[in-house]
Amino acid sequence: MHVIDLRSDTVTQPTRAMRAAMLEARVGDDVYGEDPTVNALQERLAAELGFDAGLFVPTGTQSNLLALLAHCERGDEYLVGMEAHTYKYEGGGAAVLGSIQPQPIVQATDGSLPLDSIAAAIKPVDPHFARTRLLALENTWHGRALPLDYLRSAHALARAHGLGMHLDGARLFNAALACQVPPREIARHFDTVSVCLSKGLGAPVGSVLVGSRALIDKARRWRKVCGGGWRQAGLLAAAALHALDHHVARLAEDHARAAMLAERLRGIGGIDLLGQHTNMVFIDVPAERLQALDAHLRTAGIRASIGYLPTLRLVTHLDIDDDGIERTAAAFARFFARD
Ligand SMILES: *Cc1c(COP(=O)(O)O)cnc(C)c1O
Numbered sequence: 001m002h003v004i005d006l007r008s009d010t011v012t013q014p015t016r017a018m019r020a021a022m023l024e025a026r027v028g029d030d031v032y033g034e035d036p037t038v039n040a041l042q043e044r045l046a047a048e049l050g051f052d053a054g055l056f057v058p059t060g061t062q063s064n065l066l067a068l069l070a071h072c073e074r075g076d077e078y079l080v081g082m083e084a085h086t087y088k089y090e091g092g093g094a095a096v097l098g099s100i101q102p103q104p105i106v107q108a109t110d111g112s113l114p115l116d117s118i119a120a121a122i123k124p125v126d127p128h129f130a131r132t133r134l135l136a137l138e139n140t141w142h143g144r145a146l147p148l149d150y151l152r153s154a155h156a157l158a159r160a161h162g163l164g165m166h167l168d169g170a171r172l173f174n175a176a177l178a179c180q181v182p183p184r185e186i187a188r189h190f191d192t193v194s195v196c197l198s199k200g201l202g203a204p205v206g207s208v209l210v211g212s213r214a215l216i217d218k219a220r221r222w223r224k225v226c227g228g229g230w231r232q233a234g235l236l237a238a239a240a241l242h243a244l245d246h247h248v249a250r251l252a253e254d255h256a257r258a259a260m261l262a263e264r265l266r267g268i269g270g271i272d273l274l275g276q277h278t279n280m281v282f283i284d285v286p287a288e289r290l291q292a293l294d295a296h297l298r299t300a301g302i303r304a305s306i307g308y309l310p311t312l313r314l315v316t317h318l319d320i321d322d323d324g325i326e327r328t329a330a331a332f333a334r335f336f337a338r339d
Contacts, residue, residue, distance in 0.1 A: 001301040004324040008305065009171075009254070009279060009317035012202040018242045025238035029231050030056075031224075037234030041241050045195060045208045049172075049187040053216035055209045055223065056237055060085075060170045062228055063194035063207040065093045068134070070192065070211070070218040071164045074099035077130040078166070079121050081107045084138045086168050097226070101130045111141030112150050115157055122161050132161070138168040139186060143258075143280030145178035148185065155189040165189060170196040170207075174278040177251050191215060200251050200279055201243040202318040205236050247318065254279040254316040257325050261314060264329035270336035274311055281314040293335055300331040 005011045014022070028034035042054035057063045064086045068078055078094065080087040082104040086094075094100040103121050105113045113135075123129035135158045139146045158165050167190040169175065169183075176183040187193045192211035197203035209219055223229060255278050262276035265283055272284040285293060294306045305313040314328070 003301050003303060004320060004328055005303040006305070006314040006316070006320065006324075006328065007303050009200040009315050010198055012318045014204050014239060015202070015318075017246070018202070018239050021238045021242040022235050025234045027232035027234035030233045031229045031231060035232060035234040035237065037237040037241065041237040041244075042208060044241065044244065046210045048184065049193055049195075049210050050184040051187070051193070051210040051216075052213040053211065055216050055219050056233060056240070057207050057209060057223060057228060058205055058230070060168070060194055060196045060198075060207045061090045061093065062223070062226065063196075063209040064090060064136075064166075064168050065097065065226070066219040066222045066228075067166045067192045067194060067209055067211070067215075068094040068100055068136070069098045069222040070215045071134045071166060072098065072100045073133075075101075075130055076133040077101040077103050077123070078134040078136050079103045079105055079113065079118055079132065079163075080136040081105060081111065081113055081138060081141070083107055083111075084136065084141070084168065085170065086136050086138065086166075103130075103132070107141075110146070111138065111144050112146055113137065113154070115153055118154070118157060119161075122163070132163065134164045134166055136166045136168065137190075138170075139175045140171045140178070140278055142282070143171075143174075143275075143277035145175040145278065148179055148181065151186065151189045164191045166191065167193045169193045171199055171278070173248055174200055174251055174255070177255065178278050192219075197240040197243050200247075200254055200317055201240075202247045203236070203239040203243040206240050208240070250318070251279070254318075254320070257316040257320060257322065258314075260322075261316065261325050261329060264325070265332055268329075268333050268336050271332065279316045281316075282311045283314070284311050296335045297331055300327070300334075302328055302331055 046054035122132045197206045262281045266273045274282040
């Protein structure tokens with residue numbers, strides 16, 4: 001049975017055309033800076049997002065870590081959302097490996113860090129305190145795109161206090177689509193931006209960190225320190241370039257299918273539809289039925305993210321078609337019809 005895997009947009013299989021692009025890739029030793037395909041990917045994303053330089057890395061986690069290490073030094077701190085990936089889901093890397101203190105900030109329901117909370121968290125220059133150096137935002141956050149005027153205000157506030165700005169833009173292209181602007185209109189508010197190729201864009205592996213030449217040079221050094229200098233990585237960069245050529249515009253299909261799924265689930269008694277944003281649908285079901293629901297879905301060949309977040313998350317992507325949405329909605333309807 002074909003499994004409909006809605007746990008995350010990370011689960012996509014490389015398409016046949018993507019594999020062909022990988023097979024054809026020209027490669028070289030990237031530690032020497034000689035992999036033409038890696039260089040093309042880095043230059044392309046940097047140019048598209050309005051920066052001098054880019055750095056191709058294996059994961060979004062490493063990309064964010066390298067950004068934090070490039071912006072901050074030992075004893076510095078970064079302001080970050082309490083529920084942000086960069087704070088909560090990256091093993092505390094900045095603190096563990098960089099002696100950089102996170103200052104988590106309780107987020108508003110739309111994922112933004114309230115400006116007054118940011119202002120209140122910025123520490124005076126005083127030996128008692130860590131040195132506040134950086135504001136780190138995430139976009140999309142749980143599928144939500146941060147409003148553009150919020151980004152403008154956050155940028156102005158950060159600059160007024162001499163802070164750098166980093167964006168965890170794992171799903172930057174989804175955010176840009178939701179805001180109907182080119183991605184650089186979001187990226188322009190930041191000094192560094194991390195973009196995942198392995199989420200909705202459908203590459204098997206990889207993220208790119210973009211920024212000024214100076215910041216990316218620092219990040220490159222830290223990547224080596226973290227054991228992340230790689231060699232003929234052009235095989236992977238070729239998949240990423242293929243994704244940028246062929247899988248950006250189609251993100252609109254993922255958003256439309258998520259909306260379609262939300263619409264179908266809305267009408268089912270027992271399901272509380274919490275929201276649908278870009279390619280994600282969040283629902284609540286009675287806690288005592290979660291395990292049975294999980295088992296029911298697995299039997300129907302459907303995987304959902306159950307138990308990882310407080311709510312149930314369904315994510316659309318490259319490998320989910322209209323039929324997958326229909327089958328999923330039908331399986332939910334059957335389960336809740338059993339009462
Ligand atoms: C997936 C993700 C990351 C990290 O990416 P990995 O490649 O899994 O390390 C960072 N931030 C956000 C918001 C993500 O969704």
